[in-house]
Amino acid sequence: MSTDHSPAVHPDAAVRPPAVPSVAGVSTPVAVRALRKAYPGTVALDDVTLDIAGGEFVAVLGPSGAGKTTLLRSLTGMVRPDSGRILVGDQDLTALTGFARRAAQNRIGMVYQQFNLVGRLRVLTNVLMGRLPGLPARAWLSGRFPEDAVQDAYACLERVDLLDRAHQRADTLSGGQQQRVALARALCQRPRLLLADEPVASVDPKLAERILGHLREINREQGLTTLVNLHTVALAARFADRVVGINAGRVVVDGPAELLRDPATIHRIYAGAVDADELLVALPAWMGTAS
Numbered sequence: 492m493s494t495d496h497s498p499a500v501h502p503d504a505a506v507r508p509p510a511v512p513s514v515a516g517v518s519t520p521v522a523v524r525a526l527r528k529a530y531p532g533t534v535a536l537d538d539v540t541l542d543i544a545g546g547e548f549v550a551v552l553g554p555s556g557a558g559k560t561t562l563l564r565s566l567t568g569m570v571r572p573d574s575g576r577i578l579v580g581d582q583d584l585t586a587l588t589g590f591a592r593r594a595a596q597n598r599i600g601m602v603y604q605q606f607n608l609v610g611r612l613r614v615l616t617n618v619l620m621g622r623l624p625g626l627p628a629r630a631w632l633s634g635r636f637p638e639d640a641v642q643d644a645y646a647c648l649e650r651v652d653l654l655d656r657a658h659q660r661a662d663t664l665s666g667g668q669q670q671r672v673a674l675a676r677a678l679c680q681r682p683r684l685l686l687a688d689e690p691v692a693s694v695d696p697k698l699a700e701r702i703l704g705h706l707r708e709i710n711r712e713q714g715l716t717t718l719v720n721l722h723t724v725a726l727a728a729r730f731a732d733r734v735v736g737i738n739a740g741r742v743v744v745d746g747p748a749e750l751l752r753d754p755a756t757i758h759r760i761y762a763g764a765v766d767a768d769e770l771l772v773a774l775p776a777w778m779g780t781a782s
């Protein structure tokens with residue numbers, strides 16, 4: 492017996508032309524003010540202040556342990572900062588509590604390095620899970636989703652070129668495809684802000700380009716403010732409008748992605764990290780491709 496709570500849709504639905512993606516085109520600005528988060532023995536974020544314009548595509552770079560994930564998790568509300576403020580649009584996330592806080596969190600899409608799909612469920616059901624928090628309990632208890640949510644999920648899958656995989660189990664897809672499903676799930680949330688934590692660290696370089704290409708196109712089409720943690724300087728230079736460099740919890744670089752053409756920028760971001768010299772050696776290979 493199938494364990495998949497499939498939505499109530501006609502089996503031919505996957506081949507119907509999808510609805511126009513109904514993901515709201517929102518250019519939400521983000522303001523981070525004097526954010527601080529300490530763990531025992533570590534200051535993960537130390538007086539981080541950022542102003543991100545609506546619709547910007549920002550690459551966050553930094554050595555391992557710099558605080559990149561903590562920054563993104565603070566923006567989703569999964570980490571509570573010790574002090575400081577986070578404004579997403581006109582909402583002060585750090586001041587919200589209870590239902591209002593959860594509602595704000597539901598409009599922030601997140602893509603993870605390890606995809607975080609439910610492998611035994613179909614691709615479409617995984618995408619629909621992006622919509623779950625906004626649906627009445629009976630929808631998820633019965634596994635029957637409203638038709639508009641189902642159509643949205645198809646549209647989001649179409650957006651990442653995976654409509655033909657809608658009824659396949661998620662764990663039968665390749666890593667790159669699974670990451671695109673995760674992106675479709677985040678889009679199905681109708682996010683005001685899209686965050687991705689090393690979304691291409693588990694896929695090969697060609698697929699990495701494709702996934703970042705999707706993120707970039709969606710960012711441009713919808714004006715969706717996007718922050719992506721990356722380990723690869725070349726990808727940041729190629730896809731981002733702007734780079735934020737974090738080192739030991741502090742913002743050490745903040746400016747246009749063109750700054751990455753300057754070796755001094757790389758040194759500043761990766762100061763003290765073992766891989767700084769390796770990155771410098773790699774510079775000539777990608778400087779010509781930076782756009």
Ligand SMILES: Nc1ncnc2c1ncn2[C@@H]1O[C@H](COP(=O)(O)OP(=O)(O)OP(=O)(O)O)[C@@H](O)[C@H]1O
Binds near residue numbers: 530531535556560
């Ligand atoms: N829940 C936690 N408990 C204790 N320390 C933590 C916790 N989360 C993060 N840290 C510490 O905070 C610092 C920043 O961690 P973070 O995960 O944000 O770094 P990162 O830049 O994402 O690193 P990586 O590139 O390896 O993913 C690290 O020293 C880490 O060990």
Ligand SMILES: [Mg+2]
Binds near residue numbers: 561
């Ligand atoms: Mg991290």
